[in-house]
Amino acid sequence: MCRAEESPPPGTVASGTVTPGTVTSGTVTSGTVMPVPLRAHPGHDRTVQHAALTTRRPIRMPIVALACGAAVAVLLGVNDRRHPGSVGPVKLGFDSVIEMKTWLALGVGVLLLVQLTLALWMYGKLGRSSAPGWAGPVHRVVGLTAVVVSLPVAYDCLLAFGIQTYEPRVFAHALLGCAVYGAFVVKVFAVRSHSTPGWFLPVTGGVFFALFMAAVLTSAVWYSAQDGFPTGNEY
Numbered sequence: 460m461c462r463a464e465e466s467p468p469p470g471t472v473a474s475g476t477v478t479p480g481t482v483t484s485g486t487v488t489s490g491t492v493m494p495v496p497l498r499a500h501p502g503h504d505r506t507v508q509h510a511a512l513t514t515r516r517p518i519r520m521p522i523v524a525l526a527c528g529a530a531v532a533v534l535l536g537v538n539d540r541r542h543p544g545s546v547g548p549v550k551l552g553f554d555s556v557i558e559m560k561t562w563l564a565l566g567v568g569v570l571l572l573v574q575l576t577l578a579l580w581m582y583g584k585l586g587r588s589s590a591p592g593w594a595g596p597v598h599r600v601v602g603l604t605a606v607v608v609s610l611p612v613a614y615d616c617l618l619a620f621g622i623q624t625y626e627p628r629v630f631a632h633a634l635l636g637c638a639v640y641g642a643f644v645v646k647v648f649a650v651r652s653h654s655t656p657g658w659f660l661p662v663t664g665g666v667f668f669a670l671f672m673a674a675v676l677t678s679a680v681w682y683s684a685q686d687g688f689p690t691g692n693e694y
Contacts, residue, residue: 520655524648524663532641535617536634548619551611557682558689560612564679567612570605571672574598578664599650605671606643613640616678628677635674642667 553559577598580590613636622633646667649660682689 520648520652521659524645524652524655524659527648528641528643528645530641531644532637535637535640536622538617546614546618548615549611555689556615560615561679561682561689563608563612564675565683567605567609568672568675568680570601570608571668571675574601574605575668577601578661578668582661609639609671612678628681632674632677635670635677639667639670639674642670 548556550556550559551563553562576585577590577594579585581594581598583589616633616636622630622637624630642663646660646663649655649663
């Protein structure tokens with residue numbers, strides 16, 4: 460009469476010595492499970508610690524960036540309200556202040572559209588062709604150029620004239636101007652930091668573009684649509 464081969468009860472471990480802290484795998488030989496030690500992965504603890512840190516940093520960096528950007532925007536607005544007209548306006552060779560502001564602001568608008576096109580290309584939103592390697596550096600250079608070109612306009616608007624409240628459009632334009640440079644600070648954090656969430660850079664870039672373009676639309680574009688391009692006979 461044949462006897463069935465006895466098997467270990469459920470919940471028991473097959474014979475074999477396992478050294479504490481050693482990862483093993485079972486090898487079946489003639490019904491016996493033999494423990495085979497596996498090589499431990501060096502630095503596993505450091506990897507786990509690094510993963511824990513990177514899960515905390517993405518939350519911290521956007522908060523720090525937003526706080527710094529908000530501080531810059533508020534300081535610009537408070538300074539303009541407390542010290543309006545503290546400096547004289549600049550013209551940079553133009554015949555009038557409004558002519559300089561209009562042409563420079565329109566140039567900023569064109570640069571913003573170029574930067575938006577490059578950003579959409581890099582994120583695969585313009586057809587199926589991928590963006591070339593030079594698209595990223597050119598995108599950054601165009602954005603920085605837009606900020607530099609806008610500085611004389613901001614100097615006149617925010618420092619020479621200050622925040623004006625006599626008209627809703629003018630007041631909204633002044634607030635947008637302050638918010639633009641705060642958003643620029645946030646975007647610098649997003650570009651330079653390597654521990655922020657993946658959504659942070661495109662969101663900050665989109666907000667920066669929207670604020671900057673709104674500032675252009677409420678100033679140079681509005682003025683040109685209402686009164687035509689300035690000729691130099693204005694203030």
